[in-house]
Structure formats: C-alpha cells, structure tokens
Amino acid sequence: MQKRVPVAPDAAHCSTCMLGHVCVPVGMAAAEVEKLDELVKERVRLEKGKMLYSLDHPLDAVYGVRFGSLKTQLEDSTGQIQITGFHLPGEIVGMDGMLDGKHVSAAIALEDSEVCVIRLTEVDRVATHLPSMQQQFRRLMSREITRSHQMLASLGSMRSEQRLAAFLLNLSQRYASLGYSSTEFVLRMSREEIGNFLGLTLETVSRLFSRFAREGLIKINQREVRILDLPALKQLLGHEGC
Amino acid sequence: MQKRVPVAPDAAHCSTCMLGHVCVPVGMAAAEVEKLDELVKERVRLEKGKMLYSLDHPLDAVYGVRFGSLKTQLEDSTGQIQITGFHLPGEIVGMDGMLDGKHVSAAIALEDSEVCVIRLTEVDRVATHLPSMQQQFRRLMSREITRSHQMLASLGSMRSEQRLAAFLLNLSQRYASLGYSSTEFVLRMSREEIGNFLGLTLETVSRLFSRFAREGLIKINQREVRILDLPALKQLLGHEGC
DNA sequence: CGGGTTATTGAAGGCTATCAACCAAAGTGG
DNA sequence: CCACTTTGGTTGATAGCCTTCAATAACCCG
Structure with a gap:
C-alpha cells in the first residue's frame, strides 16, 4: 500500500534539503539544523490517490511533505467529508489526534508524492541534545493552529x-x-x-x-x-x- | 489593566487543582502531575470585557482558564472580527502565533475570570526533569488543532x-x-x-x-x-x- | 426610573445550493 | 482505430436559506 524507503546515508538530510526555509527547520540557526539530520530515518512514497494515514490509525509520527501534495480530511459519522487542508512541500501533516494517540483525519496524495516520516520518539530524542527542538515543534504546531483559525475566518465571514x-x-x-x-x-x-x-x-x-x-x-x-x-x-x- | 497575582506557596497547584482532568495534566500519571506544581508561578485576574492579550503582543506564555470564560478572536486588516473560540475552565488559550513570537489574535474575558500563566520558559525547564512534559504540551496543542478542524467541518458543511x-x-x-x-x-x-x-x-x-x-x-x-x-x-x- | 444595550420578530431580497443538461477529455475494450 | 463509458467541468433555471433592513420589546446598570 505504501512504499517505505529508509533514508540512505548519503541522501538529503534536513540540513541540505531545499525546503529548510519552510519545513521543520524554519527559523532555526544553521548550526542547529545540522543536529536535525537524524530526525528523519524514513520516507514514504505515495502514488496519486493513496492514503498516508486514515481515521483511527495509531499516531506515532507526523509527516513533512517532500514533493507532491496532499489533502487532509475529516469524516463524520454519516460519511460526510470535510477537507481541512491542501499541503504543499515543506508543510507538516498529521498533527491532530495526538490527544488520544490516533488520527482523527485522513491524508491522501493529490499526485505522486513523498513525505518525510518524523517519529515523535525521534523528536524527543533529538530534543535531548538540541534544546530548541521543543520550541521548534511548538512553532510548527502553532503554525497549523493559526492556519486553521484563518480558515475559520474565511468560512465564517x-x-x-x-x-x-x-x-x-x-x-x-x-x-x-x-x-x-x-x-x-x-x-x-x-x-x-x-x-x-x-x-x-x-x-x-x-x-x-x-x-x-x-x-x-x-x-x-x-x-x-x-x-x-x-x-x-x-x-x-x-x-x-x- | 490586568491584575497579576503571584501564586502563594499554599495556593492550589496543578496537582491539587480540580481541573486536572481537563487542563494541562490531562491524561498524565498522578506521580507526574506533582512535578507540574512549579509550572504556574503567576495568575491573571480579568474583569468582564478585559483583554488578556491582543494582536501583536509578544507571546511568551499560554494561559489555562481557571474560572470564568474567554473568547478568542482574529481581526483582519479591515477591522472585521472572527471569533475562533469560547474557552471554559481547564482550556488553554494563546497557542497561536508562536511562529513569529507574537499573538495573532486577542483573548477577552466574557465574565470575571482568572487564568494561570504558563510561561514557555517554564515549560522547557519543567521538561528537563519531566520528560513527558513535551509530549503533554504537544497533546494540548493537538487538541486545539483538532477542535478548530472540527469547527471547519461545521462551518463548511x-x-x-x-x-x-x-x-x-x-x-x-x-x-x-x-x-x-x-x-x-x-x-x-x-x-x-x-x-x-x-x-x-x-x-x-x-x-x-x-x-x-x-x-x-x-x-x-x-x-x-x-x-x-x-x-x-x-x-x-x-x-x-x- | 431612564437610557442604552441586547434580543425578538417581520418583510423583502440576494446569494448560493440544487437539479439538470451538456460538453470535453481520458480511458476501455472490441 | 473507433464506439462506448467514465470522470470532471461548464452553464442554465429555479428554489430556498439566510442576510439585510427595520421596528419593537425586554433587560440591565447606573
């Protein structure tokens, strides 16, 4: 269903990735970004229409879009769907549902795409020798909160x-x-x-x-x-x- | 404008607060909650209609509602306002705008209220001897993401x-x-x-x-x-x- | 009590959904 | 290679939901 590819030693890391200015390292000092290189140990390649995760799947990672694009959507009890976002390279998906440890939404590729797997356990581990990691993750989550609040303004008014x-x-x-x-x-x-x-x-x-x-x-x-x-x-x- | 009151040594802490099951400690083990007691060093009392923070104010803390209730709202360039949430005791406000370190919204008391000040520097400090603090904070932010996504579904469909x-x-x-x-x-x-x-x-x-x-x-x-x-x-x- | 805010209710009109027909592009299979 | 089907997009006519404008009523706080 999904192609999971381990990140080769010589492959692009966060410190060399072209998306650094909008992705996980956004706003970090260059010296700190180097320490992010062990954050992503795996990538997932998705064909158009394939699902990255779906409702109720256990949540142990978030995903940074590397290329391609995704949509994220909720589905209520009657099957009604609401798309909550379209996500371009550098953007992070999967940050909802951490309260209960399982996804409350689904993420689907709009075209052939690839995402970096950012395991939460890796986030915590990296944070032990990169104190600003916590702050960085908060900023990424805050960005999603701000984004959806602005969508509320759009839909509401x-x-x-x-x-x-x-x-x-x-x-x-x-x-x-x-x-x-x-x-x-x-x-x-x-x-x-x-x-x-x-x-x-x-x-x-x-x-x-x-x-x-x-x-x-x-x-x-x-x-x-x-x-x-x-x-x-x-x-x-x-x-x-x- | 705001009354800032230091938390007296004998005052209620997170470990004794009645709101523990819905507030910052939500889902944490009792033994861990004890370590939260130094998280909140200050509270703010707000009269009805008073502002807790507003657009462009520097963001260095988030706030847990202790009693009363608040609304949070965006304001666009034309002065148009969009309320993004009503917040009851136990709920956290102020989690947007961390990307640039300043609030992108305002929080206003709907009645006489009090909030616990949760400084981000304290969050980081507590995390050093309470590893699950990071995870806990992610869960709280995730809750807000999920909430606003569900609002999107409501407004959209x-x-x-x-x-x-x-x-x-x-x-x-x-x-x-x-x-x-x-x-x-x-x-x-x-x-x-x-x-x-x-x-x-x-x-x-x-x-x-x-x-x-x-x-x-x-x-x-x-x-x-x-x-x-x-x-x-x-x-x-x-x-x-x- | 009185002035101002907040809430209720009515009538008319506009915006958007719904229903429906048609079209274009891309597959599919003989 | 060409009918046939499927999927996605465009356009039209109509209906209905909700807003807008307006007047009245209820409430609250000094």
Missing part, C-alpha cells in the same frame, strides 16, 4: 467570491515561497475538492472561475491557472462590505 | 440549525465534563458573538433559538438555556442530508 480569491492568493503565496511562479500554477485538486474545502459546491467554484476569467482577473484552462490581476484579487478581500 | 445544535451540544458536553449540568447552563456570550463564531447573523441565531424553543427542543430565557430534548438535538446533526 467571507462570501463565495472572496473565499475563492483568498484561496488563489494563498496558493500563489505558498508557491512563491517555494520558489515557483506566484502567477502561474496547476491546481492539484478538483473543483469538488476546492468546493468542499471552501464550503461551496463545485458548481459555484466553476462559475466563479469562469467569472474571474471573464472579468480578466485570471486565465483558467482546466486546472491551469494564470493570475492576471493580482491587485484586483486582493481588493476583492479587503474593501467590500465597508 | 452544516446549515444554520445544525451549527447551532452542534454549538449547544458542544457546550453541554464541556459543562458536563466540568461537573456542571449538561442540560441547564448560562450562555456567557451574546447572540452576536454566537453568530460571529458560527458564521451566522445574530438575527438568525435568535430565530433559531426561538424555533428550537417552539419545537420543544430547548427552553430559553435570555441567556439561560435548558436542553429538553437532547436526542432530538443530536438527530439534527446526523441524518439530515442522506
């Missing part, structure tokens, strides 16, 4: 066009910080997944993409997006209801 | 009556785990605050309360709530759209 604009701008910014184009990228998720994530239907998402394109804000061809008028998109968020 | 029912059931359960009545309690927040939190207007909230009362699900008098038909409220959540 924005209308459909604002949500989709915010979604595009958010992706744009994240791709930019990975060194990719901030104006031209490929959506790895379907209209239905975007709609689920944003609390909209797939039809509304599709209509909005069409409208944004008609108004010259973006150019969209299937899942290829080009942002044409970034300021106008930003303006959609700010000064609308006041 | 439920209709107004379901959101309000879920809100009432959630409060009911939290009061129950504090040893209070699960069927009779006082809402500490206004209709407007409930609406903001649930992504609804205050009028919709008011109408729904009236309707629930008319249908015999609850009895409501201003902010006093009595739940009359718990099963029916639960049924509102489950089997609606399928």
